[in-house]
């Protein structure tokens with residue numbers, strides 16, 4: 001005799017309740033349903049109709065997944081609500097830490113003259129565009145006012161190595177202060193590597209500093225995108241990369257690329273160049289509507305559709321490489337997949353809600369101005385001071401963090417109440433991006449139906465879900481990516 005009763009004994013007779021979720025159409029008759037914690041399922045239209053009418057049979061293959069992912073519950077069940085709350089708390093846990101990334105713009109001077117430059121750089125002899133020790137001290141007061149136990153200080157420019165003395169000063173002073181503060185302190189220098197010297201490398205090695213650099217693709221493309229006197233940007237990059245890896249270690253140098261109109265037909269070559277140079281991934285980025293990119297109209301030289309073709313071709317090629325045994329990651333996809341496939345949020349500023357501006361990252365400009373984000377100071381360089389939160393020489397931490405410029409932008413752009421976003425099935429994976437929408441529409445909410453940020457993200461979200469649906473090995477690879485960033 002069997003020790004257990006038949007399956008029917010354990011089936012509930014009462015009907016299920018729907019927990020909050022949203023849905024959107026994918027290809028053909030398939031729909032994706034998502035809930036507030038980012039759980040998702042792909043459901044064919046007939047099943048979606050049955051689900052909504054509370055007529056989906058308990059023995060339907062989707063039923064168990066719908067319960068496991070908290071899309072439905074029985075009326076007397078409390079556990080699904082508790083689990084939803086727990087997952088949501090985990091997702092938003094980062095907010096309690098407050099600002100981690102502090103960007104020090106130590107100079108606007110630069111030895112490059114990139115046409116898409118986002119910071120309106122100055123000639124490399126104009127030292128009036130350098131940060132002073134007084135400003136750096138005040139900025140460090142601000143940094144250590146943040147309650148976050150993990151503090152990252154990133155040096156940007158211009159080319160920060162043109163004011164290396166200030167980099168040195170900030171690192172040494174911050175470390176001195178940290179003897180008492182005992183934070184988890186990390187330093188990054190964003191540099192083209194063109195001015196890297198043995199002295200700089202020895203300093204980076206001593207203080208465990210990471211280098212974040214730029215690589216736009218093969219030599220001719222990189223040099224065309226990044227002109228400098230001598231036309232040797234790529235050669236300097238490659239020499240600097242090799243030296244930096246020797247002294248600091250391979251994992252201490254990362255690279256970012258920017259997509260120009262010249263890059264669009266060459267995504268495979270760009271990825272091949274990253275592979276050739278030993279990088280384990282690439283961040284396929286679109287141009288931002290800021291700084292010289294806007295002034296020189298470079299931002300308008302390709303539309304979102306064309307960029308999406310570029311992105312999808314690149315992603316397909318990266319999947320091919322992985323299937324051929326070459327592990328390689330597309331970082332933007334990884335960040336999104338982390339939100340789709342885990343309970344954690346990667347804390348990527350562009351994909352945060354509330355927006356990451358000011359509360360995840362903040363910028364101290366060379367002149368003491370404090371901005372809500374890197375993009376905010378780029379906008380200010382174009383004459384729009386909307387996201388200037390104050391000045392470290394005259395304003396207190398409270399004045400800056402509680403400024404109307406910051407709080408209004410965070411409140412108004414909050415995606416759970418913003419038009420379109422609040423109804424969007426992809427909201428759990430997206431971000432508020434008030435600065436981008438202000439730059440494009442003069443309104444922090446923006447018109448999402450016309451927003452290239454929205455169009456680009458929806459297309460990528462759907463594409464990633466479609467890829468996972470159509471191929472189990474891609475899904476397994478994406479789970480690895482989600483857990484590696």
Ligand code: SF4
Pocket residue numbers: 415420421422424425426427430431448453454455457458
């Ligand atoms: S910006 Fe677009 S994709 Fe993102 S949440 Fe809003 S409507 Fe959805």
